[in-house]
Amino acid sequence: MPANRAQQTKTADRRRQAVELRIAGRSWQQIADQLEYSSKGAACTDVRRALEKAVEKLAIPLEAHRQLELDRLDAIQNALWDKVLDGDTKAIDTTLRLMDRRAKLLGLDAPQRHELTLEAIDAALADVEQQLAAARSEAAEAEGAEEEEG
Known part of the structure; x- marks a missing residue:
């Protein structure tokens, strides 16, 4: 149903x-x-x-x-x-x-x-790590704001 x-x-x-x-x-x-x-x-x-x-x-x-x-x-x-x-x-x-x-x-x-080098891979990984850290920071800030509201 x-x-x-x-x-x-x-x-x-x-x-x-x-x-x-x-x-x-x-x-x-x-x-x-x-x-x-x-x-x-x-x-x-x-x-x-x-x-x-x-x-x-x-x-x-x-x-x-x-x-x-x-x-x-x-x-x-x-x-x-x-x-x-x-x-x-x-x-x-x-x-x-x-x-x-x-x-x-x-x-x-x-x-x-495209030629893929270790330097290019390292740079891409560093960029992803920065994005991930920023996302985690935003999530933590949002979570902290929710706790303050609650």
């Missing part, structure tokens, strides 16, 4: 809170305890479901937007095509940029190769 509207709203709200807690760096056990899940696995499953649902909702609008952009590129290219055939170099350059943009939108270009 499907859940009623009130239960669906409650579930959606709990999932939203669980995602926010996970983003804030809380462990699965902390999320389970705070939101009264039966286990840390249940909390993890609920967050995964929430994220899957969000991705599903984004997929259709993204594809529609991509198609709109492709249609616009086609219209611009069609307007320039006679000038391209006449040898207008400005129209040719513009058309080549349009074709490049279309290839990027469709993922037609081969992936670019």
Whole structure:
């Protein structure tokens, strides 16, 4: 039997809170305890479901937007095509940029190769550590503010 509207709203709200807690760096056990899940696995499953649902909702609008952009590129290219055939170099350059943009939108270009060095990895790790420290600091400040309010 499907859940009623009130239960669906409650579930959606709990999932939203669980995602926010996970983003804030809380462990699965902390999320389970705070939101009264039966286990840390249940909390993890609920967050995964929430994220899957969000991705599903984004997929259709993204594809529609991509198609709109492709249609616009086609219209611009069609307007320039006679000038391209006449040898207008400005129209040719513009058309080549349009074709490049279309290839990027469709993922037609081969992936670019990047050389990965230990220095680059160390720099990326240092950046992630700084971001993590900042997020933890913000979470601690927010938690302290909640305790002061409570």
